Amino acid sequence: MKILHFSDTHLGYSDLDILNDENINQREADFYDAFSQVIEQIKIIKPDYIIHTGDLFHRSSPSNRAITFALEQIKVIEELNIPFILIAGNHSTPRTNLSSPILKIFENFKNIHVSYKQEYKKVLFDDVVFHTLPHMNDDSKALQQIELCEKNIDKKKKNIMMMHCSVGAGYLMQEFGEWVYPRDKEYIFEMMDYVALGHWHGFGHVGKHTNVYYSGSTERTSLNDKRNSKGFVLIDLKNKLDVQYKEIKIRPIVLKEIHCEYYENSIQNIDSTDTKDAIVEVRLTHLTALQSIDIQNSEIKKLFPEAMSVSIKREFKKGVNEAEVNGVEALSLQEFFLEHLKQDSKTQEYDRLKDKVQELFAQYEEVTDDTL
Numbered sequence: 001m002k003i004l005h006f007s008d009t010h011l012g013y014s015d016l017d018i019l020n021d022e023n024i025n026q027r028e029a030d031f032y033d034a035f036s037q038v039i040e041q042i043k044i045i046k047p048d049y050i051i052h053t054g055d056l057f058h059r060s061s062p063s064n065r066a067i068t069f070a071l072e073q074i075k076v077i078e079e080l081n082i083p084f085i086l087i088a089g090n091h092s093t094p095r096t097n098l099s100s101p102i103l104k105i106f107e108n109f110k111n112i113h114v115s116y117k118q119e120y121k122k123v124l125f126d127d128v129v130f131h132t133l134p135h136m137n138d139d140s141k142a143l144q145q146i147e148l149c150e151k152n153i154d155k156k157k158k159n160i161m162m163m164h165c166s167v168g169a170g171y172l173m174q175e176f177g178e179w180v181y182p183r184d185k186e187y188i189f190e191m192m193d194y195v196a197l198g199h200w201h202g203f204g205h206v207g208k209h210t211n212v213y214y215s216g217s218t219e220r221t222s223l224n225d226k227r228n229s230k231g232f233v234l235i236d237l238k239n240k241l242d243v244q245y246k247e248i249k250i251r252p253i254v255l256k257e258i259h260c261e262y263y264e265n266s267i268q269n270i271d272s273t274d275t276k277d278a279i280v281e282v283r284l285t286h287l288t289a290l291q292s293i294d295i296q297n298s299e300i301k302k303l304f305p306e307a308m309s310v311s312i313k314r315e316f317k318k319g320v321n322e323a324e325v326n327g328v329e330a331l332s333l334q335e336f337f338l339e340h341l342k343q344d345s346k347t348q349e350y351d352r353l354k355d356k357v358q359e360l361f362a363q364y365e366e367v368t369d370d371t372l
């Protein structure tokens with residue numbers, strides 16, 4: 001029995017204010033692309049079941065485009081005649097009873113089984129039971145539902161548990177309404193053939209449990225997520241559990257460092273060959289205050305002409321330079337500005353600019369003088 005497990009597809013997520021040729025946010029399009037890659041693999045692998053452990057959409061009220069995309073993809077799966085079981089995660093669960101859960105739109109498909117009602121639901125087949133525990137806002141209710149799940153284990157069939165939670169505190173995402181699975185109920189995992197988890201965005205098994213896996217997300221919802229490997233899990237339950245991680249192709253995130261003590265040398269030797277279409281993050285390190293004024297972001301961006309985006313972080317030199325920075329702060333803004341002009345201009349030019357600067361600063365001080 002082959003089961004394809006994927007999760008945290010966050011359809012509708014967008015970031016970075018960059019549009020693609022079709023006027024769609026490039027990062028939003030990246031998430032659709034990642035999802036499509038999994039669907040393409042499903043067509044090739046033809047698993048017996050497909051499971052998704054939550055956060056199909058990034059928001060509980062997704063955009064029209066995200067909903068349309070999801071419906072198109074679901075229709076492809078429906079036509080393959082492979083049962084697809086989905087649960088709601090914290091991102092797709094409304095926080096109040098006033099709004100209707102988005103996963104309800106998949107209720108009328110023959111092969112699609114959705115679990116979003118904040119309660120335990122079992123999805124039964126001839127050879128396997130899927131025990132689904134979608135995201136629940138209420139922890140004490142969640143405990144009852146876990147107990148209900150335990151009672152429904154069917155020893156004559158394969159048992160698969162599906163949840164969207166952190167097992168222990170180690171898999172928290174620092175988000176709203178996260179659900180932590182209770183430690184004293186982890187023994188239930190041993191009665192399952194496989195426990196499919198969603199919420200944590202990296203692939204891996206959980207602690208000592210060799211049958212409990214996060215498939216990870218299919219894209220990164222934060223640039224703090226530096227993982228360059230995303231994908232899905234293919235499980236084979238024929239004899240003993242066999243878990244294979246399958247990678248998909250995502251836009252790389254590439255980290256670069258420019259050591260500013262040797263600035264000219266650093267930028268001459270920078271390797272940009274691995275930055276085509278990438279999200280590039282540059283750290284300018286060992287900066288002095290004056291250097292920081294001189295180095296323009298646009299100048300750094302030019303070093304990576306083929307990158308999709310370049311973000312720049314500035315890190316100042318420690319120790320000796322702290323005194324320098326403090327010294328800079330002790331100068332008035334006018335003095336600091338003149339010092340900068342002096343370094344950059346010829347004597348004659350400087351004298352002319354100095355008069356102008358003093359004049360402008362005088363005007364500014366007049367206007368902002370509270371005593372007047």
Ligand SMILES: [Mn+2]
Pocket residue numbers: 008054055089091199200217
């Ligand atoms: Mn997620």
